[in-house]
Amino acid sequence: MSGITLPPRTPLREQLVQQMGEALLQEVMLTPKPGLVDKRNNGAHRDMNLGLFVRSIEALLPRMPRFYDLGFSTAALAPVQVLPMLRPLGLACEAGMLHATGGVNTHKGAIFAFGLLLAAAGRLTAQQQPLAQQPLCEAVSQFCRGLVQRELAGITAPRTAGERLYQQHGLTGARGEAESGFHTVRSVALPTWRRMMTKTGDKAQARLQVLLHLMAWNADTNLAARGGVAGLHYVQQQAQGLLWQGGVSAPDGMARLYALDDALIARHLSPGGSADLLAVTAFLAEFPVGEAAWAAW
Numbered sequence: 001m002s003g004i005t006l007p008p009r010t011p012l013r014e015q016l017v018q019q020m021g022e023a024l025l026q027e028v029m030l031t032p033k034p035g036l037v038d039k040r041n042n043g044a045h046r047d048m049n050l051g052l053f054v055r056s057i058e059a060l061l062p063r064m065p066r067f068y069d070l071g072f073s074t075a076a077l078a079p080v081q082v083l084p085m086l087r088p089l090g091l092a093c094e095a096g097m098l099h100a101t102g103g104v105n106t107h108k109g110a111i112f113a114f115g116l117l118l119a120a121a122g123r124l125t126a127q128q129q130p131l132a133q134q135p136l137c138e139a140v141s142q143f144c145r146g147l148v149q150r151e152l153a154g155i156t157a158p159r160t161a162g163e164r165l166y167q168q169h170g171l172t173g174a175r176g177e178a179e180s181g182f183h184t185v186r187s188v189a190l191p192t193w194r195r196m197m198t199k200t201g202d203k204a205q206a207r208l209q210v211l212l213h214l215m216a217w218n219a220d221t222n223l224a225a226r227g228g229v230a231g232l233h234y235v236q237q238q239a240q241g242l243l244w245q246g247g248v249s250a251p252d253g254m255a256r257l258y259a260l261d262d263a264l265i266a267r268h269l270s271p272g273g274s275a276d277l278l279a280v281t282a283f284l285a286e287f288p289v290g291e292a293a294w295a296a297w
């Protein structure tokens with residue numbers, strides 16, 4: 001593209017893409033995740049398994065630096081002008097995912113979220129702003145300003161689950177979460193992560209507790225697409241009940257988690273959106289990075 005200033009191939013860009021890959025791998029390997037693909041089973045999915053997720057991640061990562069580069073080279077533009085330029089990259093990523101998975105949607109939500117986050121990181125770096133959680137999420141929110149109103153409010157013939165669920169129930173899904181600057185991640189998941197890491201330092205247990213909190217409060221359109229609003233509320237109530245009884249740290253916490261896994265599988269329910277936000281939480285937990293990390297010392 002002529003006239004576009006691309007960033008130098010800095011270690012920072014490669015570090016961020018590596019952090020994204022690690023976050024996605026940690027998410028799918030975490031076990032037991034109720035209703036989701038993990039090392040114990042394929043959750044409520046007939047068309048997915050662990051190997052497919054790993055192949056999908058391997059297919060996605062080489063495409064992700066483009067989001068950072070576009071965020072960097074468009075740093076002088078108004079944020080709302082950037083999202084339409086990111087969309088083709090996102091759709092190409094989805095095509096790459098579907099090619100790698102034989103047509104199975106493993107990371108649609110993750111591509112959207114991480115494409116925005118990497119573009120935000122590129123924008124902040126070009127603007128010499130600190131790479132920390134708050135400015136990163138604020139930049140994502142600015143990219144997506146008006147997205148729900150623009151893409152969902154006027155829908156007459158819904159083509160996707162997300163569009164249908166907005167029309168029927170006003171659920172905003174991945175778009176709403178991104179436009180809010182990942183509010184659920186910042187207000188629920190990251191505080192839970194920090195609290196658990198301070199309390200026990202056990203990363204696996206902290207991630208399971210984060211997932212439970214996300215399942216308890218996130219309006220996950222994957223659940224609503226599979227089980228209607230009743231299915232979404234069932235999972236939220238079950239997760240809230242488990243947390244109320246002490247969560248994963250309770251003496252019978254893990255046994256209750258396995259039982260919830262079996263219950264969601266029996267009901268064909270999969271909290272895929274919460275799984276995506278779990279990966280976003282793991283990614284953001286690494287920030288501040290770069291100069292901001294040194295400045296934070």
Ligand SMILES: CC(C)(COP(=O)(O)OP(=O)(O)OC[C@H]1O[C@@H](n2cnc3c(N)ncnc32)[C@H](O)[C@@H]1O)[C@@H](O)C(=O)NCCC(=O)NCCS
Pocket residue numbers: 067086087088089090091094108109110111112113114115116160161162163172173174175177218219220221222272273274276277
């Ligand atoms: C914006 C997209 C992902 C919305 O897709 P869709 O209409 O199916 O919406 P929906 O929100 O139901 O689901 C998408 C995925 O998001 C995840 N998800 C569901 N609910 C939530 C939630 N509350 N919070 C976060 N993620 C969620 C699920 O894994 C789901 O598979 C899609 O339309 C799209 O534009 N994809 C191309 C990628 C792109 O635009 N990238 C450019 C920005 S980088």
Ligand SMILES: Nc1ncnc2c1ncn2[C@@H]1O[C@H](COP(=O)(O)OP(=O)(O)OP(=O)(O)O)[C@@H](O)[C@H]1O
Pocket residue numbers: 027028033035036037038043045048104105106107108109110161222226270271272273275276
């Ligand atoms: N470990 C995981 N297991 C299952 N789904 C996950 C996992 N991690 C993330 N997800 C998310 O959940 C989505 C898969 O859920 P689901 O299969 O309900 O979506 P779908 O493919 O759109 O629906 P359907 O399979 O009914 O056509 C993926 O797009 C992904 O965003």
